[in-house]
Amino acid sequence: MANAAKKTVRKTAKKISKNTKSKSNAVLESVKIRMYRAGTGDCFLLQFQSNGKTTRNVMIDCGCIRGGRNDFEPMVEDIRSITNDEIDILIVTHEHADHINGFASVSDLFDKIRFKKVWFAWTEDETDDLANDLRKNHTKIKLALQAASTRLTGLIKSKHYENRWTDDFQSALMVESKKHFINSLSQLNALNFNNTLGVNKKIPSMVELFEKFNVIKADTEVECLRPGELIKNISALPGLRVFVLGPPRDMELLDTTEEHGESYEKREKASSRDFAFAAAMLNDGQGTSILPFEPEFEMQSDGIKTRYETKDTWRQIENDWLYTAGSIALRYQRSINNTSLVLAFQFEESERVLLFPGDAEFGNWKSWHDGLSWSIPVNGKNKKVNAEYLLNNTVFYKVGHHCSHNGSASTLGVEMMTHEDLTVMAPLSFKKINTGWLNTMPNDILCANLISKAKGKMYFSGDYRQILPNIKTKRVTVTKTNEEKLVNLNKEYDGSHFIECEVSGK
DSSP states (O other), X not given: OOSSSOOOOOOSHHHHTSSOOOSOOOOOOEEEEEEEOSSSSOOEEEEEEETTEEXXXXXEOOOOTTOOHHHHHHHHHHHHHHHTTEEEEEEOOOOBHHHHHHHHHTHHHHTTSEEEEEEEEGGGOTXXXXXXXXXXXXXXXXXXXXXXXXXXXXXHHTTHHHHHTTTSTTHHHHHHHHHXXXXXXXXXXXXXXXXXXXXXXXXXXXXHHHHHTTOSOTXXXXXXXXXXXXXXXXXXXXXXXXXXXXXXXXXXXXXXXXXXXXXXXXXXXXXXXHHHXXXXXXXXXXXXXXXXXXXXXXXXXXXXXXXXXXXXXXXXXXXXXXXXXXXXXXHHHHHHHTTOOEEEEEETTTOOEEEEOTTOOHHHHHHHTSSOOEEEEETTEEEEEOHHHHHHTEEEEEOGGGGOTTSSOTTXXXXXXXXXXOEEEEOXXXXXXXGGGGGTSSOHHHHHHHHHHTTTXXXXXXXXXXXXXXXXXXXXXXXXXXXXXXXXXXXXXXXXXXXXXXXXXX
């Protein structure tokens, strides 16, 4: 870690609770939740209220797919204005650009804000061997995908495909299909905020990045949280407790994004071939002997090699093997989503819960139900609670992964959200979104279910008039009453760069 900031990597809730300065011990009674709306991406400000006044500010992420300074500047200026340049806790869920690129775009503005604490997931703990191994592997795959994308994009620029298929049947269609694939791969890789090599081929850690973003300063406390922790009795959030649900420390669960029985199919785990691909792309300092296949398949005869280089050129696969980058990129992006820091904020007296899952996919959701439990005082007695209890008491849900089909678990998630006061916010906007995401976002069944459970109290960061038609399909039913409620709530913020709701803690 760099020495610019005071970094305190804490392992237990007891340690997290120590040495926190208080500006007021008044119990927090409600929260105003502001969702900013530059495009598809997460940026939330939670202003906790006591006696009708804001006494605590918690910020979660700041990003938007393909967002730039013009998108983030009005958002951050608004945050500065209503927080007086002071954030008690910043929560960074995971490393994807649509959650953190705002910090880079307007780092000069963030330099003016005092961040007292920054919370990351355990995956950013540089004293944790498992976290270090995970980041090392992710770095290798990330750089390989970037290299593959660069090579394939170069083929488009050089008109390689037009020249190769000039006389082929439906050559134009074949060229366009390759361009579509390569552009989709580039969009996936754009989610990786930082692909730039540092010294010794090391991509900077998230902590190092946030120092560069002027967020982590000399007096900022940095804490990396683990699943199963219970953060309580901290003056930063009087009257609240925070449950850490994810990400899991089980590598198999981190690699699991879909599973039969949750309306999803289980995907393939990351395999050794991913790292063989990475070795071939990056050469790993071993020269040109690294190949994307076993040595016995390499041609040994110079005559045969010359034939395919000069005569039967259509048989060449010198670029075709790069197309496996597509499936690898999908697996990689989903595994990064599963590293999302998942937190449940609970008002102690009422037991009401605010759930923020980042972009957690199924393996992360499933892990909450695999042995996690906490002991809390209820009516003067200790009560053992679990993830189902937290879901049952959820009165606010930030929809995971922008309303995708695999960003919210079904039976282990949404179906357990049974509280009658549920309010939902979804950071989804067609203003800025990856084109490939339009096939899965919003998922009609998920959104219709959430609209029903919330009785219409569902907000979108994007234009509800564009999003609703994609939810009201033949597969689902949205009642007129719930639709009218949703439209009226969202319509109030037409033309605004944020949407806000207040959630009671009583």
